[in-house]
Amino acid sequence: xxxxxxxxxxxxxIVLGGGSISRLQQxxxxxFLNSAHKIGVSRIDTSPxxxxxxxxxxxxxxxxxxxxxxxxxCQPRGGKITKSLxxxxxxxxxxxxxxxxxxxxxxxxxxxxxxxxxxFEEILNLKSRGITKHIGxxxxxxMLAKYAEMGIFDSYLASLSLVDMSNIHTLRKLLADxxxxxxxxxxxxxxxxxxxxxxxxxxxxxxxxxxxxxxxQESYAYRHKVLTKSNKRxxxxxxxxRFAFSWHNQTEVLIGTSNTRHLKQVRTIELSDKNSEQELAxxxxxxxxxxxxxxxAHV
Numbered sequence: 001x002x003x004x005x006x007x008x009x010x011x012x013x014i015v016l017g018g019g020s021i022s023r024l025q026q027x028x029x030x031x032f033l034n035s036a037h038k039i040g041v042s043r044i045d046t047s048p049x050x051x052x053x054x055x056x057x058x059x060x061x062x063x064x065x066x067x068x069x070x071x072x073x074c075q076p077r078g079g080k081i082t083k084s085l086x087x088x089x090x091x092x093x094x095x096x097x098x099x100x101x102x103x104x105x106x107x108x109x110x111x112x113x114x115x116x117x118x119x120f121e122e123i124l125n126l127k128s129r130g131i132t133k134h135i136g137x138x139x140x141x142x143m144l145a146k147y148a149e150m151g152i153f154d155s156y157l158a159s160l161s162l163v164d165m166s167n168i169h170t171l172r173k174l175l176a177d178x179x180x181x182x183x184x185x186x187x188x189x190x191x192x193x194x195x196x197x198x199x200x201x202x203x204x205x206x207x208x209x210x211x212x213x214x215x216x217q218e219s220y221a222y223r224h225k226v227l228t229k230s231n232k233r234x235x236x237x238x239x240x241x242r243f244a245f246s247w248h249n250q251t252e253v254l255i256g257t258s259n260t261r262h263l264k265q266v267r268t269i270e271l272s273d274k275n276s277e278q279e280l281a282x283x284x285x286x287x288x289x290x291x292x293x294x295x296x297a298h299v
């Protein structure tokens with residue numbers, strides 16, 4: 001009993017992003033997941049859209065490492081999600097992951113109008129067939145709100161960070177149902193803060209720093225500058241991560257890294273003191289007062 005209580009207390013809310021893993025060699029994936037598991041991280045999110053991610057994860061987790069896996073169903077470009085596509089996609093994902101079932105299956109940023117009636121029916125059947133415990137969507141903005149209004153899903157993956165609170169009202173409504181599983185993505189705001197943890201701004205920062213992206217008034221980099229100035233202090237990487245873990249204890253936090261040292265830094269922040277209610281209210285008011293109506297989640 002004591003061991004179970006200790007495990008629950010130390011269990012991390014971090015979900016590893018499988019897209020980052022797709023760039024590694026098989027041995028590197030095994031070592032990374034093994035190291036992650038040792039510090040309490042035991043959840044991973046992947047997708048057929050992430051290159052060889054599912055296959056790499058499947059091989060790495062075929063041993064003694066126990067992870068809860070989320071994968072996705074991708075909408076074909078110009079096509080629809082039909083019953084046959086759902087069946088084929090899930091069967092292929094399970095084959096690559098070397099599993100008979102997974103923890104969660106999400107629709108991957110799919111247009112709600114691009115899903116046929118039999119497609120929806122088959123998605124709902126995945127739970128009754130024992131293929132997954134949870135079904136849901138990875139979506140943002142108006143599309144996220146439309147999926148939430150349907151009331152047929154129990155899992156949602158959406159953007160939320162200090163520079164992107166465009167989904168916050170929809171997520172609050174979803175959190176009113178304690179059976180819903182909420183995962184927050186892009187909490188690091190696509191790297192706009194990385195220099196604060198001794199990263200470069202982006203891998204190709206020197207080449208990119210003069211390009212339009214960094215001066216685009218809808219970019220995360222521009223938002224960071226505006227909200228830092230209006231906050232009367234520089235927002236740091238620790239601020240971003242602490243906000244993600246403090247905002248709501250029912251949420252999980254998706255982290256896109258394949259570097260063990262970086263992951264340990266994030267885990268340390270997770271275990272540190274959280275933002276107070278007053279600090280969270282301050283950050284949200286900073287967003288409300290200084291964000292532009294054009295500032296939506298990047299999709």
